[in-house]
Each structure stands twice: as structure tokens, then as C-alpha cells.
Amino acid sequence: MKSKAVLLVALGVWLQSLPASHRGVTAAQGGKDFRNIESKFALRTPEDTVEDTCHLIPGVTESAANCHFNYSSKTFMVIHGWTVTGMYESWVPKLVAALYKREPDSNVIVVDWLSRAQHHYPVSAGHTKLVGKDVAQFINWMEDELNYPPNNVHLLGYSLGAHAAGIAGSLTNKKVNRITGLDPAGPNFEYAEAPSRLSPDDADFVDVLHTFTRGSPDRSIGIQKPIGHVDIYPNGGAFQPGCNIGEAIRVIAEKGLADVDQLVKCSHERSIHLFIDSLLNEANPSKAYRCNSKEAFDKGLCLSCRKNRCNNLGYEINKVRTKRNSKMYLKTRSQMPYKVFHYQMKIHFSGTESTTKTNQVFEISLYGTLAESENIPVTLPEVSTNKTYSFLIYTEVDVGELLMMKLKWNSDSYFSWSRWWSSPTFAIDKIRVKAGETQKKVIFCSRNKVSYLEKGKAPAVFVKCYDRSLNR
Numbered sequence: 001m002k003s004k005a006v007l008l009v010a011l012g013v014w015l016q017s018l019p020a021s022h023r024g025v026t027a028a029q030g031g032k033d034f035r036n037i038e039s040k041f042a043l044r045t046p047e048d049t050v051e052d053t054c055h056l057i058p059g060v061t062e063s064a065a066n067c068h069f070n071y072s073s074k075t076f077m078v079i080h081g082w083t084v085t086g087m088y089e090s091w092v093p094k095l096v097a098a099l100y101k102r103e104p105d106s107n108v109i110v111v112d113w114l115s116r117a118q119h120h121y122p123v124s125a126g127h128t129k130l131v132g133k134d135v136a137q138f139i140n141w142m143e144d145e146l147n148y149p150p151n152n153v154h155l156l157g158y159s160l161g162a163h164a165a166g167i168a169g170s171l172t173n174k175k176v177n178r179i180t181g182l183d184p185a186g187p188n189f190e191y192a193e194a195p196s197r198l199s200p201d202d203a204d205f206v207d208v209l210h211t212f213t214r215g216s217p218d219r220s221i222g223i224q225k226p227i228g229h230v231d232i233y234p235n236g237g238a239f240q241p242g243c244n245i246g247e248a249i250r251v252i253a254e255k256g257l258a259d260v261d262q263l264v265k266c267s268h269e270r271s272i273h274l275f276i277d278s279l280l281n282e283a284n285p286s287k288a289y290r291c292n293s294k295e296a297f298d299k300g301l302c303l304s305c306r307k308n309r310c311n312n313l314g315y316e317i318n319k320v321r322t323k324r325n326s327k328m329y330l331k332t333r334s335q336m337p338y339k340v341f342h343y344q345m346k347i348h349f350s351g352t353e354s355t356t357k358t359n360q361v362f363e364i365s366l367y368g369t370l371a372e373s374e375n376i377p378v379t380l381p382e383v384s385t386n387k388t389y390s391f392l393i394y395t396e397v398d399v400g401e402l403l404m405m406k407l408k409w410n411s412d413s414y415f416s417w418s419r420w421w422s423s424p425t426f427a428i429d430k431i432r433v434k435a436g437e438t439q440k441k442v443i444f445c446s447r448n449k450v451s452y453l454e455k456g457k458a459p460a461v462f463v464k465c466y467d468r469s470l471n472r
């Protein structure tokens, strides 16, 4: 139960410190005066992803050569968030290592603003303006003195660091290539105007992952509203699978306390691990789908990839800039690799006798050319005779091309009246399935024209009778 206490204290400190006190930016600096820069810029290496051993120092041109800065490669700048301990969290070297693994010749710079990040939350939140200014001056210096184009710079900011990245992007002489906001902080920023938070104007392309937006907007740890060109809400964005306390205790029992900070802010930090996943598992990016609401997504209504309606999560995202902010959704596993396979199911429940039942649990099993995924539970809020229902299911394994499926209607409890009494039954002739990842539509048919689905009884079996690609 220790982890629970840690979690509550950490969140409590955070939430108590509302509302805001913004500290203004002190007098503007002359172009070449770098004395006000408090943030430090450590160029880490693929060999040492953990320690800040070499710093690039604005105004000191030799520092770039000393640290073996590669002028012809792209640069990632990692900006951390608020900290209770005043130390880097364990994700920092993980993200650095993943960036180097994917782009071995790149420059990965960790921005150290720890001294300003360990105050009461609202104070540190105000400091994002100063940090953003530091980072902008640094990027301008790289451009002016090192001839290094800002168009080669990708900023990655977590929590408060996302807003610092946004402010930096708004202050550079030329736009940086990309900013990735990893669950940008909500408190003090949800209602802030674009200039004081991350916004689409801050880079050529801004992508945002929202992973911990539970609660009312003024209390949510992560910002709820879309603030980039593409905003992705994994698992609806409120909370992430595997992040409940029970799961945390299980992981501590299994792996020890080494990564306890990761558990405390599990859903918040999931944004980083999803991005790391996209760097490491490059062959199989998770796909996210544009949708007007989480509810519509959960009904399976948004699995289309036409006209940029779907995109890759993370590093390999397509840089789609729509006029309106676009919210995108996906489901994920609770651990790396996070990718799942999404399906929309459409079923018409027919019958001669009128039946309506609420909160019914079904189990679906899918059998494909590569694997099978059995007993995927689905709860439908209502089922009624002669109505069609659409819902989303997903598998953790890639089953390949679908061949067969089974549908089972669970009884309410073990001791069910249906054992003695005739149980409600629906007749189903077809099930329509749309696969998000392959964009294929498959129709499953009953082997004997129509199958009877009886509550609490054996599953109804359907086989593929027709399929076509959606994108011809």
C-alpha cells in the first residue's frame, strides 16, 4: 500500500498548489547576451545516455565541437517536467537511448531546468516561460553561430516541458521542425491563451499525446483540449490500462521498486513510453483514428483511413495539418509493444418475439490466418429485437486475415434461470466486420443460413463469406 500513499501525496501536492501565479519574463535580453540563461543543455551520447557529461554552452562556439555535436544530423531536445525530487526521472535515459537507437547519428540534447522545476507546481508552471526563452535563445545561437538550421530541431516536452517547448518554439527566429507534446500539463494551462502554452503555431508540426486527462478540466493532470495539429487520445485519454493501484502493486512485487516513479505517474508518463515504443518498434506503428468523440470511437464508427483520417502514433506520424484541431483515438495494450488491432462489429439481432435486455455481456473469438484471439468480452448497453448494433473490439495479437468467428452470449450469473427456463434467443444471419489496421471489410455468414444465439448457451459460429478492401 506504500505505492498508494506515494501516489496520493504526489498528486495532492500537485493539485493543492492550484491556482496560478504567473511570473513574468524579466527584461528582454540583447541578442548576444546569454548571461540570463539558467537552463543547461547536455548533449548525451549513444554510449552514455544517463549522465550529463558534456554541455553545449550558448555563446561558447567551441562547446559544440567539444561535445562532438554533429552539424549534419538532426537534433532532438528533450525537456522534462515538474519534479518533486529535483532529479531526472527514470524515463529520461530511456527516451534518450530510444532516440539514439532509431537515429544513431542524431544529437540528443537534454534540457536541464531541474532547479526551476522543483518548486510548488504553480511556481514551476510559471517558470516554463523562462525555460522556453532559454531554449529559444539556445536555438537562435545554434542558428547564428553554428549555422545550424532550426528546421533540423525536434523538441520533445513532457508535462510542463511541453509548454516550455511551445513557448520556445514561439520565440525562435525561424520555426523549429516539430514539437511533440507528451501529455502536456493541464493545471494552469487548460484555459491559458495560445502564447503561454503549446499551440500549433509553435513549430512546423505539433503532435500531442494525451494520456492522463481524467477529472474536470481544472483538475486534470494532462491538458484535455487539443493543442496541436494532431492530438491523440490513447484509450480515450483519461487513464491508461495497467495503471490502477492493483497493477502497480503487482509490478512492484515482480520488478522491485526501481521504477516506482514511473508507477506513481503511470498514465501521465505513458505518453513517453508510447513514443519510445514508436521509436523502437518501427515496423509496426500503432494507428490512431480521427473521431468526433470517444463514444463514437468505442462504437467502432471511426476506423476509416480515407483522407488522412488515420495516422501513425509517435515518431512516424504523417504531418497532417488540418484547419481544425483533429482528435484521434486508439486502444493500446498495457505494456510495450502497445499496438493492438481494431475491429468494428456490426450485428443485427432478429427474432419473432420482442426482447430487450440491458447491459449484456458477449464474448467474441476471432480466428485468422496467423493466430486466434478468443473470448474477447464486450458489454452492450442494450440489445433489442430487430435492431443493429455497432461496437469496437480489439486484439492484442495480429490474427491476420479473418476466417472464422464465434459469438457467445453470457448468462448473468452461474445460477441462471436459463438453466431451467427457456432463455432469450436472437437469430443472426451475418456479422459485418471492418478491420482498422488492414482497412478491410469482411462479412461473416452463418453456416446454416441463420444461427441462433441463446443466452448462456453455446456460441454461434460464423465463417467468412465475403471480403473487400475499403481503399480500392
Ligand SMILES: *[C@@H]1O[C@H](CO)[C@@H](O)[C@H](O)[C@H]1NC(C)=O
Pocket: 070, 071, 072, 073, 074, 105
Ligand atoms: C554525422 O551524421 C551524418 C549523418 O547525418 C553521418 O553520416 C556522419 O558519419 C556523422 N558524423 C560523425 C562524426 O559521427
Ligand SMILES: *[C@@H]1O[C@H](CO)[C@@H](O)[C@H](O)[C@H]1NC(C)=O
Pocket: 350, 351, 352, 353, 354, 355, 385, 386
Ligand atoms: C422482426 O422483423 C421480422 C422481419 O421483418 C418480422 O417478421 C418480425 O416479426 C420482427 N420481430 C418483431 C419482434 O417485431
